Amino acid sequence: MPFLQTAAIGALGGILFTVLHLPIPWLLGPMLAVMVSARLLPFNLQWDKRMRNAGLIVIGYVIGRSLTPTALAEIFSQFWLMLVFTASLVALCIGIAYMITKLSGLDFKTALLGTIPGGMTQALVMAEETEGVDVAIVTMTQTVRLLIIICSVPIIVAVMPSEPLTVTEEIFHFTPSFVGYMLAATIAALLAAHFRFPTAYLIGPALITVILQLILPSEPMPAPIIHVAQLAMGVSVGLMLKPSEGKQKGALLYALLSGSILFVAASLLALLFYQLTDASAATSLLALVPGGLDQLGMVAHAVGADLPLVSGYQIFRLFFVLLIVPFIMRAIFNHIDNSHTST
Structure with a gap:
C-alpha cells in the first residue's frame, strides 16, 4: 500500500537522523527521506491528509499549553515590537520583489506574490485571482522559500550557542483531563476548519488549550506522540516539496534567488531583534524567520527556545499577512494597472 510505504520511508528517515544525531530528526528525517524517495523510487508515494491534521492537533496542544497567562502577558507587552518587525519584513519582501523584477525582467506582481511571507495557500489563491500573474512561478518560489527555511533553520539553531536552562522535567500521567483536552482539541480543530481559520488544525487546538488550562490541569504531551506528529508533518511537507517536472530553469533561479535573499534579510532582522530584547539568538531567529508556525513551533519546542514568544510572533505575522497584506497588495x-493604463 502506498500509505504504508510512505510511512515506512518516513520512519526510516527519522531513525537515520536520530542515529546520526542530526537536529529535529523526526521532522527533517522523514521530510528529506520522502522528498528524495519521491524523486528516485518508481512507485507513487501517498499520504493521508488526516495524518497531517492529527499531527497538527498534537502540535497545537503543545503550543497552547505553553501559552500560559504569564507568557501571554509578555507577548501582549511586545505588540508594537511585533507590528514594527512584521511590517518591516513585509516591506523587505516588497523591496526584494522589486529588485528581482529589475534583475530578471520578471513581472512585479508575480515576483511579489512569490516573495510575500504568508502561507503558501494564501499566496496561490491571490495569484490565481490576480490577472497577469504566472501561478507556476509563484508556486515554485513559495515552495523553494519554504524548503530553504525548513532545512536551514533547524541546523542553524542547533549550532547556536545556548544558555543553560533550568527546566523541571514533567512526567506524563494519563488522566481524564488529558482525554478531555484531546477531545476538546479535536473538536476545536474541526470547528476552526469549518469556519476556514488559517492553519485551522493547529490554531483551533492551541486556542482551546489556552482557555481550558485556566480551569483544568494539563499534562505534558508524551515524547513518542510528539515524534509521531513530527513524522506526520515531515512526510506531508516532503511530499509537498517533491520536485515538479517541466518547470523552467529560469523559474527555479528566481525562486532560489528570492528565497535566499528573504532568508538573509529575515536573519538580519532577527539579529536586530536579538540586540534589542533579552530573547536568545535561537528564539529571535525562530520568531522572525518567515516559515510555517507548525514547523517552526516544533523546532522551537525541540531546541528549548521560548515557544510562547516564537508562537506569538508567528501567529501575529500569520494574521497580519492574511488580514492586512492583501489590501496593501x-x-x-x-x-501598477493604473500606471500602465495612463501610459
Missing part, C-alpha cells in the same frame, strides 16, 4: 497592483 491590491493597492500596489491597482497603482
Whole structure:
C-alpha cells in the first residue's frame, strides 16, 4: 500500500537522523527521506491528509499549553515590537520583489506574490485571482522559500550557542483531563476548519488549550506522540516539496534567488531583534524567520527556545499577512494597472 510505504520511508528517515544525531530528526528525517524517495523510487508515494491534521492537533496542544497567562502577558507587552518587525519584513519582501523584477525582467506582481511571507495557500489563491500573474512561478518560489527555511533553520539553531536552562522535567500521567483536552482539541480543530481559520488544525487546538488550562490541569504531551506528529508533518511537507517536472530553469533561479535573499534579510532582522530584547539568538531567529508556525513551533519546542514568544510572533505575522497584506497588495497592483493604463 502506498500509505504504508510512505510511512515506512518516513520512519526510516527519522531513525537515520536520530542515529546520526542530526537536529529535529523526526521532522527533517522523514521530510528529506520522502522528498528524495519521491524523486528516485518508481512507485507513487501517498499520504493521508488526516495524518497531517492529527499531527497538527498534537502540535497545537503543545503550543497552547505553553501559552500560559504569564507568557501571554509578555507577548501582549511586545505588540508594537511585533507590528514594527512584521511590517518591516513585509516591506523587505516588497523591496526584494522589486529588485528581482529589475534583475530578471520578471513581472512585479508575480515576483511579489512569490516573495510575500504568508502561507503558501494564501499566496496561490491571490495569484490565481490576480490577472497577469504566472501561478507556476509563484508556486515554485513559495515552495523553494519554504524548503530553504525548513532545512536551514533547524541546523542553524542547533549550532547556536545556548544558555543553560533550568527546566523541571514533567512526567506524563494519563488522566481524564488529558482525554478531555484531546477531545476538546479535536473538536476545536474541526470547528476552526469549518469556519476556514488559517492553519485551522493547529490554531483551533492551541486556542482551546489556552482557555481550558485556566480551569483544568494539563499534562505534558508524551515524547513518542510528539515524534509521531513530527513524522506526520515531515512526510506531508516532503511530499509537498517533491520536485515538479517541466518547470523552467529560469523559474527555479528566481525562486532560489528570492528565497535566499528573504532568508538573509529575515536573519538580519532577527539579529536586530536579538540586540534589542533579552530573547536568545535561537528564539529571535525562530520568531522572525518567515516559515510555517507548525514547523517552526516544533523546532522551537525541540531546541528549548521560548515557544510562547516564537508562537506569538508567528501567529501575529500569520494574521497580519492574511488580514492586512492583501489590501496593501491590491493597492500596489491597482497603482501598477493604473500606471500602465495612463501610459
